[in-house]
Amino acid sequence: MNRADAEALARAREVLEKPGLAIRLTDLLGRPVEMAVAALPASASRLVHRATGAALDRALSVALRTMDADPDPPSDWVHRLAAGAAGAGGGAFGLAGLAIELPVSTTLMLRAIADHARAQGEDLSRPEPRLQCLAVFAYGSPRAADDAAEAGYFAVRAALARSISEAAEWLATKGVSRAAADRSAPALARLLAAVARRFGMAVSEKAAAQLVPLLGAAGGVAINLTFMNHYQRTAWAHFTVRRLERAHGEATVRAAWGP
Numbered sequence: 673m674n675r676a677d678a679e680a681l682a683r684a685r686e687v688l689e690k691p692g693l694a695i696r697l698t699d700l701l702g703r704p705v706e707m708a709v710a711a712l713p714a715s716a717s718r719l720v721h722r723a724t725g726a727a728l729d730r731a732l733s734v735a736l737r738t739m740d741a742d743p744d745p746p747s748d749w750v751h752r753l754a755a756g757a758a759g760a761g762g763g764a765f766g767l768a769g770l771a772i773e774l775p776v777s778t779t780l781m782l783r784a785i786a787d788h789a790r791a792q793g794e795d796l797s798r799p800e801p802r803l804q805c806l807a808v809f810a811y812g813s814p815r816a817a818d819d820a821a822e823a824g825y826f827a828v829r830a831a832l833a834r835s836i837s838e839a840a841e842w843l844a845t846k847g848v849s850r851a852a853a854d855r856s857a858p859a860l861a862r863l864l865a866a867v868a869r870r871f872g873m874a875v876s877e878k879a880a881a882q883l884v885p886l887l888g889a890a891g892g893v894a895i896n897l898t899f900m901n902h903y904q905r906t907a908w909a910h911f912t913v914r915r916l917e918r919a920h921g922e923a924t925v926r927a928a929w930g931p
Contacts, residue, residue: 673920673928681916681928684909688811688825693874693902697881697895708880720879723771724872727778728809728864732855734779735786735802736848770879777896782806784900785907792911793918799843803836803863804914808907809871825913826926828870835863874899 694706785805794801842859843851881895917925
């Protein structure tokens with residue numbers, strides 16, 4: 673592995689192993705987001721659960737129908753501006769706006785993730801790389817309470833591998849049009865559930881941040897920009913690792929990653 677690739681892998685590890693969304697939101701708001709998450713009422717937790725499911729279902733539909741393989745460079749600022757605009761509306765209504773805003777911002781994030789996938793050489797005409805885009809929402813969301821063995825990038829990736837493989841095989845067999853019409857098929861449902869378990873952590877952190885009194889539309893913009901930037905960085909890192917694995921082999925990359 674040459675020096676440039678080794679440096680890219682080191683940066684990717686820094687992003688994927690120490691993502692710190694809660695820390696970023698705490699820095700933004702000046703309050704511990706982890707404590708705010710623990711204090712969320714049961715009604716808010718149920719809303720987060722429903723919003724997460726709806727957002728990922730929308731993202732899966734987009735992943736199946738409209739991704740292409742054009743190798744355009746990532747349009748990070750375009751996506752951030754769009755996410756900020758969505759956050760303005762969501763922030764104005766606080767937690768109540770989450771159910772409307774989250775599917776929109778998640779779809780925008782998926783578009784940004786796809787840009788990074790293409791830039792790192794992924795062929796989005798194939799089912800597996802499209803599903804890898806969706807799986808990015810499962811990375812980069814560990815909390816301090818997570819068991820370290822379950823929170824690491826390669827551990828999460830291994831846990832998702834079978835679900836992604838089964839879903840990709842189902843897509844290849846049934847075709848995109850049928851899959852888009854039947855997103856509740858077991859292979860797709862298992863993948864969505866696996867991603868939702870971890871993406872829901874990040875959504876809870878976002879929801880807790882939006883409960884800050886007098887946050888308003890401006891705060892919603894700032895939170896959404898932080899949220900978007902978090903997953904853009906995560907996407908870059910994940911697809912950088914996959915590019916390096918294609919170039920040097922999985923064993924070489926894993927050895928260079930370290931313990």
